[in-house]
Amino acid sequence: LDQIGPMTQNVEDAAILYDIISGHDEKDSTSAHKNDKVCDKLNSNRKLKIAVLPKHIQNANEDVKKAYDLAIAALKNAGHEIVERELMDAKFDISAYYITATAEATTNLARYDGIRYGNRVVGKDLNDTFVQTRSQGFGDEVKRRILLGNFVLSSGYYEAYYVKAQKTRHLIKDQYSKIFQEVDLILSPVAPTTANKFGELSTPMEMYLSDLYTISVNLAGLPAISIPVAKSRDNMPIGLQLIANAYEEQTLFDGALSLEKEIGYNN
Incomplete structure (x- = not known):
């Protein structure tokens, strides 16, 4: 879900920038x-x-x-x-998005542990270094998303939350596809x-x-x-x-x- 959003003066400038940044990237498997x-x-x-x-x-x-x-x-x-x-009620979009986004945040930010990536706050031992680094390095909203992401991906809740969010995402895509026909x-x-x-x-x-x-x-x-x-x-x-x-x-x-x-x- 992580996307760039260029800001330009007008539509023509946006088109110029699009032409510069678009195209296949050999080092990006998603392009x-x-x-x-x-x-x-x-x-x-x-x-x-x-x-x-x-x-x-x-x-x-x-x-x-x-x-x-x-x-x-x-x-x-x-x-x-x-x-x-018409599209379905946007409340379903909100639910599916934030379950998916928090799950992505959890997995993507796991590497920032003070050992491999990012800043390091040295603690009294390895575990304390890990805790202090993430406690001081992440803001409240990031911590909130990590906590929610761990919850929706945890055993016992994965099917109830994450899988349902992906099914809802499929429905959202289908309704757009129907309109664009x-x-x-x-x-x-x-x-x-x-x-x-x-x-x-x-x-x-x-x-x-x-x-x-x-x-x-x-x-x-x-x-x-x-x-x-x-x-x-x-x-x-x-x-x-x-x-x-x-x-x-x-x-x-x-x-x-x-x-x-x-x-x-x-x-």
Whole structure:
């Protein structure tokens, strides 16, 4: 699930950067044998069929909903066909994601024991060195994910949690595949609210719920791009995302460039 998220000034810059970082890497067994460049073929005049999710956005606040309607009107004005589709309740995405993500965190961070990788805090013996290194080297959220990951992967709970999360992940991927049989792109919010102030989120659960609209994209292994489209009543930027089918980055960038030009948003 670990993905990079480049930030650029505009869609064209994102396409340029995509062309630089995409392609097969011989030292990365997870990279695809594809090297399709998109920047030189950008076409904002291409007419696409785009799905919107009227029920799926009900958890968003009013500012985000208004921005969503604004983007839909802009896409229609640009000549794109808009159709309504639905995804399953996003609460299942949250559950599947955080079980999977914590399990990954546990296994990937096990190497940082002060012996092989990372910083070392010397203790009174080997075990104490191990404990002190991880206690002082990891922040609260990382520790929380390691603990949860060990729990869901432990004997007696693996089937009840991790296996069910993977089955749910398969269902999420299947529902996207079904929608993409009929459409080119999906329009979705990036978050249910605008950005929070520092320290405003008082519990980890509040932080997790802010990922409501983005994590299913990672679970399904799809490309997506976030585009600023409006500002809230308190002058905070609101972004929406376009989601494409796997390996359809050209379609993604074409649709994003069209929306960017039609919206004319200046941040």
